[in-house]
Amino acid sequence: MSLVGAKVLRKEDPRLLTGRATFVDDLLPTNCTFAQFIVSEHAHAEIRHIDVSQALKIPGVLGVWTAHDFREYPDLPGGLPDLERPPLATGRVRWAGEPIAVVVAEDRYIAADAVAAVHVDYHVLPAVSTIRDALAPDAELLFPEHGSNALVTVPMLDDLDRAMEACDERAQLRVINQRCAVVPIETMACLADWNIDGLTMWATFQAPHHLRNKMSAWLNIPQNQCRIISPNVGGGFGAKIVFAPEFFITPLLSKWVGRPVKFSQSRTEAMLQMTHGRDQEHDLEVGFDRNGRIKALRMVVTQNLGAYADPTGLGLPVLTNWMAGGCYKIAKVQTAFRCVVTNTTPVAAYRGAGRPEATYAVERLVDLVARRTGIDPVEIRRRNFIQPQDFPYETHNRAVIYDSGNFPALMDECVRLLDYEVERKRQKEFRNDPSKPLIGIGFSTWIEIAGFGPNGSLEGFGHLASWESTQIRIHPDGSATIFIGSAPHGQGTETVVSQIAADELGISFDRINIVYGDTGTVIQGIGTLGSRSVPMVGSATKVASQRLLERAKRIAGHLLEASEDDLIVADDSFSVRGTPGKKVGWADVALASFQPLRLPPEMQAGTLEEHLFQESPNFSYPSGAYGCVVEIDRRSGKVRVAKMVLIDDCGTVINPLLAEGQVHGGVAQGIAQALFEEMQHDPSTGQPITSNLVDYLVPSAPDLPNYIAGRVNTPCPNNPLGAKGIGESGAIGSPPAVVNAIVDALSHFGVEHIDMPVLPEKVWQVISTATKGSPK
Numbered sequence: 001m002s003l004v005g006a007k008v009l010r011k012e013d014p015r016l017l018t019g020r021a022t023f024v025d026d027l028l029p030t031n032c033t034f035a036q037f038i039v040s041e042h043a044h045a046e047i048r049h050i051d052v053s054q055a056l057k058i059p060g061v062l063g064v065w066t067a068h069d070f071r072e073y074p075d076l077p078g079g080l081p082d083l084e085r086p087p088l089a090t091g092r093v094r095w096a097g098e099p100i101a102v103v104v105a106e107d108r109y110i111a112a113d114a115v116a117a118v119h120v121d122y123h124v125l126p127a128v129s130t131i132r133d134a135l136a137p138d139a140e141l142l143f144p145e146h147g148s149n150a151l152v153t154v155p156m157l158d159d160l161d162r163a164m165e166a167c168d169e170r171a172q173l174r175v176i177n178q179r180c181a182v183v184p185i186e187t188m189a190c191l192a193d194w195n196i197d198g199l200t201m202w203a204t205f206q207a208p209h210h211l212r213n214k215m216s217a218w219l220n221i222p223q224n225q226c227r228i229i230s231p232n233v234g235g236g237f238g239a240k241i242v243f244a245p246e247f248f249i250t251p252l253l254s255k256w257v258g259r260p261v262k263f264s265q266s267r268t269e270a271m272l273q274m275t276h277g278r279d280q281e282h283d284l285e286v287g288f289d290r291n292g293r294i295k296a297l298r299m300v301v302t303q304n305l306g307a308y309a310d311p312t313g314l315g316l317p318v319l320t321n322w323m324a325g326g327c328y329k330i331a332k333v334q335t336a337f338r339c340v341v342t343n344t345t346p347v348a349a350y351r352g353a354g355r356p357e358a359t360y361a362v363e364r365l366v367d368l369v370a371r372r373t374g375i376d377p378v379e380i381r382r383r384n385f386i387q388p389q390d391f392p393y394e395t396h397n398r399a400v401i402y403d404s405g406n407f408p409a410l411m412d413e414c415v416r417l418l419d420y421e422v423e424r425k426r427q428k429e430f431r432n433d434p435s436k437p438l439i440g441i442g443f444s445t446w447i448e449i450a451g452f453g454p455n456g457s458l459e460g461f462g463h464l465a466s467w468e469s470t471q472i473r474i475h476p477d478g479s480a481t482i483f484i485g486s487a488p489h490g491q492g493t494e495t496v497v498s499q500i501a502a503d504e505l506g507i508s509f510d511r512i513n514i515v516y517g518d519t520g521t522v523i524q525g526i527g528t529l530g531s532r533s534v535p536m537v538g539s540a541t542k543v544a545s546q547r548l549l550e551r552a553k554r555i556a557g558h559l560l561e562a563s564e565d566d567l568i569v570a571d572d573s574f575s576v577r578g579t580p581g582k583k584v585g586w587a588d589v590a591l592a593s594f595q596p597l598r599l600p601p602e603m604q605a606g607t608l609e610e611h612l613f614q615e616s617p618n619f620s621y622p623s624g625a626y627g628c629v630v631e632i633d634r635r636s637g638k639v640r641v642a643k644m645v646l647i648d649d650c651g652t653v654i655n656p657l658l659a660e661g662q663v664h665g666g667v668a669q670g671i672a673q674a675l676f677e678e679m680q681h682d683p684s685t686g687q688p689i690t691s692n693l694v695d696y697l698v699p700s701a702p703d704l705p706n707y708i709a710g711r712v713n714t715p716c717p718n719n720p721l722g723a724k725g726i727g728e729s730g731a732i733g734s735p736p737a738v739v740n741a742i743v744d745a746l747s748h749f750g751v752e753h754i755d756m757p758v759l760p761e762k763v764w765q766v767i768s769t770a771t772k773g774s775p776k
C-alpha cells in the first residue's frame with residue numbers, strides 16, 4: 001500500500017509530546033553565561049550617553065557592550081543602501097524595543113539586574129507609528145539624510161483610467177491589513193560557543209545554512225568553522241527567517257568572554273523585537289458590468305516597514321501585487337506599491353507574507369461588486385472565475401503563471417458542505433427576530449503562490465539560491481538516513497519525507513530517519529519558508545530515491561542472478577517476479593554495497609548514497625474556497641464563527657492528516673487576524689500598547705469553530721510529486737471569509753466594509769448607530 005496519501009501519524013510527535021525534544025533553551029553547556037539586551041524605552045530618540053558603570057560593578061557581570069564595540073563590524077545583511085540596520089542602535093533609536101547595549105552575566109537574574117542598572121540618556125524625538133503620520137508633510141524623519149519616510153515606490157504601468165471609464169460601474173474601497181505579532185510558542189533564542197575549533201551556534205532559525213552563510217561573512221570566518229544548528233524549533237511562521245541582531249552579536253560575546261553565551265527572549269521581548277507581519281493599506285478600485293463581470297482592477301499598496309527595511313518586508317508588497325487578480329479572469333489588473341518607515345518594530349514575513357493581504361483585498365472587492373450589482377456572492381465568483389481549461393494562466397503582466405486549479409469545483413464543494421441555501425434561510429428568519437443573533441455568510445475563493453523554488457525566487461531575499469537538497473544514505477543494515485535542506489519547525493516534514501522515501505525505496509517507514517537543521521551534517525540547504533518543503537524537498541527525495549533504487553536493483557539482480565527489470569521491491573526486500581522464493585532483503589543488498597567482492601564489477605563500495613539539488617521551473621499555486629457562517633450577538637456585538645468550511649487544493653496530498661492540520665493552524669491565525677489580533681501603538685508617543693498576551697488577543701480553542709474540511713486536487717505540473725504547498729493556505733484564505741460574513745450580517749444596516757480586527761465594540765457601534773442606541 002502506498003504511504004503517499006495515507007493518514008500516517010507524525011513520527012516527530014512522541015518526542016515532542018513527551019518533553020524529550022531539544023529546544024535551544026534546553027541546552028546548558030558547562031560554563032554557560034547569559035546575555036540580555038538593553039532596549040530602547042522610546043520609539044524615537046537620540047542617544048546622548050550610555051552609562052554602564054553601575055552595571056559593571058554588579059558581581060557576576062562579565063561585561064556590557066554598546067554599538068561602539070561593534071564599530072568594526074558591518075551593518076546587518078539585507079536592507080536598503082544607506083538605510084541598513086546596525087547590530088546595536090547607533091546614535092539614534094527608531095522603535096521602542098530596539099537593542100542598544102548588551103550584558104553578559106553568570107546567570108539570567110544577574111543579567112536582568114545589570115540591564116536595569118544601565119542608564120541611557122535620551123533626547124526624545126517625535127515618533128511616527130502610522131503610515132499617515134510618516135507621510136505627513138512635516139513628519140519627523142527616521143533617516144533624515146534620506147529626506148523622506150517613503151522608501152521604495154513602484155508606480156503603475158498603466159493607470160487604467162480608460163478601462164475604468166469604459167465600465168458600467170466602478171467601486172472604490174480602502175482596506176487596512178493591520179499589523180500582527182507573530183507569536184510562535186518558542187520565542188527567539190540562540191546559544192553560541194566560539195572556541196578554538198571555531199563557532200557553533202544553536203539558533204531558532206528556519207534556514208540554518210542561510211544564517212551560516214551570512215554570519216560567516218559578517219564575522220569574517222570560513223564557513224567550515226561556522227556551524228549553525230537549529231534543533232527542535234517551536235514555530236517560526238516566517239519571523240525566524242530574519243537576521244536578528246541577537247544572532248550576530250551573541251557569537252562575538254562568546255568569543256569575547258571565552259565561554260558559551262545563551263540568549264533567550266521573554267514573551268514581551270518577543271512581542272517587541274521579533275519582526276511583525278502584515279501592516280499594509282490598500283487603495284482599491286474595481287470596474288464591472290451590470291452582470292457582475294469584473295473588467296478592471298486597480299490596487300495601490302502602502303507597506304509599513306517599521307523602523308528598518310527587512311529584505312522579506314520589502315518583498316511583501318511585491319507578492320501582494322503579484323496576486324492582485326486572485327482567481328478571477330480580469331482583463332486589466334494594474335498595481336503599484338510604496339514602502340514607508342515608521343517608529344515601530346520592523347515588519348517581515350508572517351505566514352502567507354503578502355498573499356493574505358492580496359486575498360483580503362480582492363475578496364473584499366468581489367463582495368462589494370456582489371453588493372452593488374445585487375448578485376449573490378457565490379454567483380459573482382462563478383461568473384468571474386478562471387476556468388480549468390484556462391491553465392496555465394498568465395497574470396500580472398505575464399510575470400506570474402498559475403499552474404493548475406479548478407475554482408468552480410472548489411466553490412461547488414464549499415457551497416454544498418456549508419449548506420448554503422439552509423444558512424441563507426436561517427439568516428432571513430433570524431434577522432427579523434430580535435431574540436436571535438444576526439447571521440452572516442461569507443466566502444473567500446483564493447489562489448496563492450507557494451513552493452518557492454524557481455531560480456531567482458529566493459535570491460532577492462538574500463538567499464544563495466532557490467533549489468533544495470536531499471541526501472539519502474543507506475546504512476549497511478538497509479536502514480536509511482535522509483539529510484534534507486529544509487529546517488522544519490512544526491510542519492511534520494520528517495513524516496512526509498519518510499512517507500515519500502518509503503514508497504520509492506521499498507524501505508519501511510520506521511527504518512528511515514530524517515536529519516535536518518545542522519550545517520555540520522546537512523551539506524547544503526536553503527530552508528523552510530514559502531510553503532516549499534513538500535514541492536521542493538519532497539520532490540528531491542522522490543527523484544533521489546528513484547536514482548538510488550536503480551543502483552540497489554543492480555546489486556540485488558547481481559546477488560539473485562536475475563534481471564533487474566524482473567525485480568519487485570517491497571517490504572524491505574527485492575524479489576523476482578514469477579519466482580516467489582527468490583528474494584534478497586534490503587539489508588543484504590545494503591551490506592553488499594559496502595563489500596566490493598559481492599558487487600557487480602562496474603560498481604564501487606558506498607554506491608548507495610544519492611545527493612540531489614532539486615530545481616523547479618515554476619512556483620506551485622495552491623487554491624481553495626472557504627465559507628464561513630458567523631453569528632453576531634446584537635447586544636454586545638460579539639462575533640462567533642459558527643461554521644467554517646475549508647476546501648483546499650494542494651495538488652497531490654502527501655499526508656491528509658498533516659495537510660489538514662496545517663490548514664487548521666493557518667485558519668486559527670486567519671480568524672485571529674479577522675477578529676482579535678492587532679499590534680497597536682500609542683499614536684502620540686509610538687509606544688507599543690499590546691506588548692504582552694494580556695493586551696494582545698491570541699485566540700484559544702473555545703474561540704474557534706470545528707472546521708469542516710474537503711478537497712479538490714489538481715496536480716501541480718511543475719514538480720514530480722504534483723504537490724503544491726499548503727503551509728500558509730489557511731492563513732491566506734480565511735480572513736476575508738470571516739470579514740465577508742460579518743459585513744453580510746450587517747449589510748441591512750448599510751455596512752459595506754469593516755476593518756479587521758472586528759472587535760465587538762466596532763460591531764456594537766454599527767448596530768447601535770443604525771438602531772439609534774437600541775440594538776435589536
Ligand code: MCN
Pocket residue numbers: 184234235236237238350351352488489490491492493496528529530531532533534535650651652653654655656658659662665723724725726727728
Ligand atoms: N503537506 C502535504 N501535502 C502537500 C503539501 C503539504 O501533506 N501537498 C503537509 C506536510 O505535512 C508538510 C506540511 O503540509 O509537512 C507543510 O508543507 P509545505 O506546504 O511544503 O510547507 P513547509 O513545510 O515548507 O512549511 C512552511 C510553511 C510556512 S511558509 C509557514 S509560515 C508555516 C507553515 O508552514 N509556519 C509554521 N506551517 C507551520 N506549522 C507550524 N506548526 N509552525 C510554523 O511555524
